[in-house]
Amino acid sequence: MALLQISEPGQSLDPHQRRVAVGIDLGTTHSLVASVRHGVAECLPDEQGRVILPSVVRYLDPAQGGSGRQIGFDALAAQVSDPANTISSVKRLMGRRRAQVGDVDKLSYTVVDEQGMAQVRTVAGLKTPMEVSAEILATLRFRAEDTFNDDLYGAVITVPAYFDDAQRQATKDAAQLAGINVLRLINEPTAAAIAYGLDNGSEGVYAIYDLGGGTFDISILRLTRGVFEVMATGGDSALGGDDYDQALAAWVLAQQGLSEAADAGERAALHKEARRVKEALSNAGSAVFQAQVAGRPIEQAVTVADFEACTAALTSRTMSAVRKALRDAGVGKDEVQGVVMVGGSTRMPVVRRAVGEFFGRDPLVNLNPDEVVALGAAIQANALAGNSRDGDLLLLDVIPLSLGIETMGGLVERIVPRNTAIPTALAQDFTTYQDGQTALALHVVQGERDLVADCRSLARFTLRGIPPMAAGAARIRVTFTIDADGLLSVTAKEQVSGVEAKIDVKPAYGLSDDQIAQMLQEGFATAQQDMQARALVEARVDADRLLVATRSALAVDGDLLTEDERQPIDALMQALQTIAAGNDAAAIEAASTALAKGTEGFAAQRMNRGIQQALAGKNIQDV
Amino acid sequence: MNLQSNDFEIFGLSPAFALDRQALDERWKDLQRQAHPDRHASADAATQRQAMQWSVRINEAYQRLKDPIKRAAYLCELNGAPIQAENNTAMPADFLMQQMEWREALEEASGVADLERMADDVADARRQRLAQVQRCADEQRDFAAVAQQVRALMFVERFARDVENRLEQLGQ
Numbered sequence: 154m155a156l157l158q159i160s161e162p163g164q165s166l167d168p169h170q171r172r173v174a175v176g177i178d179l180g181t182t183h184s185l186v187a188s189v190r191h192g193v194a195e196c197l198p199d200e201q202g203r204v205i206l207p208s209v210v211r212y213l214d215p216a217q218g219g220s221g222r223q224i225g226f227d228a229l230a231a232q233v234s235d236p237a238n239t240i241s242s243v244k245r246l247m248g249r250r251r252a253q254v255g256d257v258d259k260l261s262y263t264v265v266d267e268q269g270m271a272q273v274r275t276v277a278g279l280k281t282p283m284e285v286s287a288e289i290l291a292t293l294r295f296r297a298e299d300t301f302n303d304d305l306y307g308a309v310i311t312v313p314a315y316f317d318d319a320q321r322q323a324t325k326d327a328a329q330l331a332g333i334n335v336l337r338l339i340n341e342p343t344a345a346a347i348a349y350g351l352d353n354g355s356e357g358v359y360a361i362y363d364l365g366g367g368t369f370d371i372s373i374l375r376l377t378r379g380v381f382e383v384m385a386t387g388g389d390s391a392l393g394g395d396d397y398d399q400a401l402a403a404w405v406l407a408q409q410g411l412s413e414a415a416d417a418g419e420r421a422a423l424h425k426e427a428r429r430v431k432e433a434l435s436n437a438g439s440a441v442f443q444a445q446v447a448g449r450p451i452e453q454a455v456t457v458a459d460f461e462a463c464t465a466a467l468t469s470r471t472m473s474a475v476r477k478a479l480r481d482a483g484v485g486k487d488e489v490q491g492v493v494m495v496g497g498s499t500r501m502p503v504v505r506r507a508v509g510e511f512f513g514r515d516p517l518v519n520l521n522p523d524e525v526v527a528l529g530a531a532i533q534a535n536a537l538a539g540n541s542r543d544g545d546l547l548l549l550d551v552i553p554l555s556l557g558i559e560t561m562g563g564l565v566e567r568i569v570p571r572n573t574a575i576p577t578a579l580a581q582d583f584t585t586y587q588d589g590q591t592a593l594a595l596h597v598v599q600g601e602r603d604l605v606a607d608c609r610s611l612a613r614f615t616l617r618g619i620p621p622m623a624a625g626a627a628r629i630r631v632t633f634t635i636d637a638d639g640l641l642s643v644t645a646k647e648q649v650s651g652v653e654a655k656i657d658v659k660p661a662y663g664l665s666d667d668q669i670a671q672m673l674q675e676g677f678a679t680a681q682q683d684m685q686a687r688a689l690v691e692a693r694v695d696a697d698r699l700l701v702a703t704r705s706a707l708a709v710d711g712d713l714l715t716e717d718e719r720q721p722i723d724a725l726m727q728a729l730q731t732i733a734a735g736n737d738a739a740a741i742e743a744a745s746t747a748l749a750k751g752t753e754g755f756a757a758q759r760m761n762r763g764i765q766q767a768l769a770g771k772n773i774q775d776v
Numbered sequence: 777m778n779l780q781s782n783d784f785e786i787f788g789l790s791p792a793f794a795l796d797r798q799a800l801d802e803r804w805k806d807l808q809r810q811a812h813p814d815r816h817a818s819a820d821a822a823t824q825r826q827a828m829q830w831s832v833r834i835n836e837a838y839q840r841l842k843d844p845i846k847r848a849a850y851l852c853e854l855n856g857a858p859i860q861a862e863n864n865t866a867m868p869a870d871f872l873m874q875q876m877e878w879r880e881a882l883e884e885a886s887g888v889a890d891l892e893r894m895a896d897d898v899a900d901a902r903r904q905r906l907a908q909v910q911r912c913a914d915e916q917r918d919f920a921a922v923a924q925q926v927r928a929l930m931f932v933e934r935f936a937r938d939v940e941n942r943l944e945q946l947g948q
Binding site for chain 2: 336337380536575577578703759760767
């Protein structure tokens with residue numbers, strides 16, 4: 154057995170030891186992983202030197218034996234030959250029911266509703282969108298671990314700014330399935346702004362126009378002294394480059410006097426050809442569309458003008474979202490100092506022209522639109538892992554969609570309006586409707602419309618045990634808390650009796666913690682490892698981190714404590730250090746918890762001092 | 777100062793309606809630089825919890841202070857004249873008339889030009905009432921009068937939204 158290494162007390166673990174932290178762009182059509190190396194963010198290539206991983210997973214027939222799945226380029230190559238088991242654009246299904254997925258019938262694979270969410274029926278059984286995404290994430294995780302020859306400490310994963318709570322939660326669940334510690338979910342346009350902002354040292358108001366494979370986002374940001382403040386965000390979670398392909402394919406069929414493709418294989422081939430022609434038109438005035446429909450070869454010349462005409466409605470949908478975001482941010486388009494283009498679909502000249510004409514200036518395209526999101530996420534991951542000495546970067550993000558609850562008559566009472574800075578908490582009081590009512594059902598929705606039926610249903614929960622009172626006498630305070638990942642939790646408390654109810658909003662759509670644990674145990678990509686050994690390593694790392702953090706806090710702010718307050722903290726630290734040298738993961742966790750609890754008062758005093766210092770030297774007179 | 781301090785104290789401001797928006801924004805960023813959970817991502821759990829609570833509290837205060845109507849309502853509350861919109865409907869005398877005229881005009885409005893003119897009128901009325909709020913609050917310190925203006929302004933806001941919705945329906 155290897156000897157355990159124990160360092161001298163007070164010296165264990167260098168707080169500035171580098172941790173492997175990456176940014177992951179989990180895209181509709183392709184995904185990337187990036188990291189900061191030698192002070193520069195760069196995308197990590199696979200063994201063949203390719204940085205892009207197609208977001209495609211193919212499930213193989215288990216009866217044939219073998220590993221059971223292909224991921225990335227291998228899967229992409231099989232898309233035409235095995236469309237029903239080759240899953241692309243799975244991001245469109247995340248956190249959704251079947252009916253909420255746009256153009257679900259045009260997908261080459263079969264989507265069904267199971268356990269309250271959209272799932273894909275494959276030859277290897279039903280697959281949740283989270284499982285499919287986790288395959289992609291795990292592939293990127295292994296790529297990073299191979300590159301650095303070290304375990305991954307954590308990742309920042311990007312999501313479209315317009316993703317609602319269920320879609321964000323699904324993304325986080327997928328990461329958990331892939332064995333990834335999520336440092337933060339950040340919005341794709343914000344990540345792009347970080348990559349651009351730090352490169353160009355810019356100040357002022359910027360618009361980020363992000364047209365990806367399946368989603369469109371527009372964000373208005375203000376940059377000042379390293380602070381990225383999201384002023385407003387909007388978009389369309391079902392509009393992207395794929396729709397341009399579909400529109401082109403539909404136009405070609407119409408020109409040929411055909412109604413639609415005969416089967417899924419033809420549909421996939423048409424889609425692929427439409428994408429090729431679209432890309433060709435970015436560099437040429439015309440291209441020829443060739444495909445087989447109903448067994449008959451077709452050929453259709455397409456000019457740039459044809460393409461522009463048949464996709465004009467899509468481009469104009471993005472521009473009305475841009476106008477709405479500017480209104481929300483309260484800025485005119487002439488105040489925008491730069492327009493950043495993100496996403497492969499912004500390579501289309503028709504899109505660049507429309508954006509340039511609207512803002513009256515050429516958009517910024519000097520970073521690779523495919524890589525810019527992953528690069529920004531890597532910079533943020535590096536900062537969150539504590540690797541960066543660059544203490545000036547700070548992201549102040551907002552919630553993209555309003556949150557509310559259902560009231561009488563199917564109306565929405567809005568509690569957290571969209572574009573509120575996060576993290577945030579807002580409380581609202583409600584009362585009972587009938588005499589003696591002892592329970593109250595709450596229905597949480599997300600969206601901008603006044604009717605519950607037009608909004609996205611997030612969760613239902615019940616507050617029980619309200620003491621019987623006259624109608625209208627109870628005071629039920631409902632508090633919505635949104636954390637820095639944009640994820641929601643709700644608590645409700647009856648003020649007179651003190652009865653409490655709490656839920657985390659991950660019901661019908663997301664996976665429960667039990668389901669995740671079960672999936673991990675059932676031999677998912679990452680679960681082959683010895684869970685117990687892993688738990689011990691994690692408990693030790695956490696204990697070390699806590700000791701280092703506490704020690705450095707004491708070094709800086711130890712003067713806040715009296716001798717009587719200091720003594721128990723020292724004892725708890727000593728105890729944790731001794732126990733962490735042993736092999737009992739549960740005991741280590743318990744000792745860590747005890748130390749964390751024992752330093753709560755100290756932490757509160759330190760934070761107060763920090764806030765005071767932020768205000769120091771800035772008196773009321775300056776305002 | 778602690779988490780229970782009032783919004784003005786947290787931002788180091790004297791409690792008044794008049795406020796320099798740019799200075800408020802800068803102060804907000806300075807405070808979040810100190811408190812935001814991202815700044816404490818590798819700290820211990822107790823510190824992270826504190827950071828979350830402070831960051832939420834700072835955003836709550838910022839959200840209230842930067843919106844003039846919410847700020848006025850908050851000042852009323854601090855000065856013992858809460859708004860109580862659900863059971864107190866006292867309004868400034870000139871308001872009911874204006875409200876009725878607007879509703880009629882909105883029903884009759886037919887085109888974008890009509891609606892945009894209305895939106896301008898409503899914005900003007902809002903500005904005038906906010907100027908009155910400032911006089912009542914900072915000069916006369918008559919918070920019962922401020923509360924009346926705030927109740928009227930809440931109607932003005934709702935009406936402005938209705939006009940905007942109509943404009944959006946017309947594709948503007």
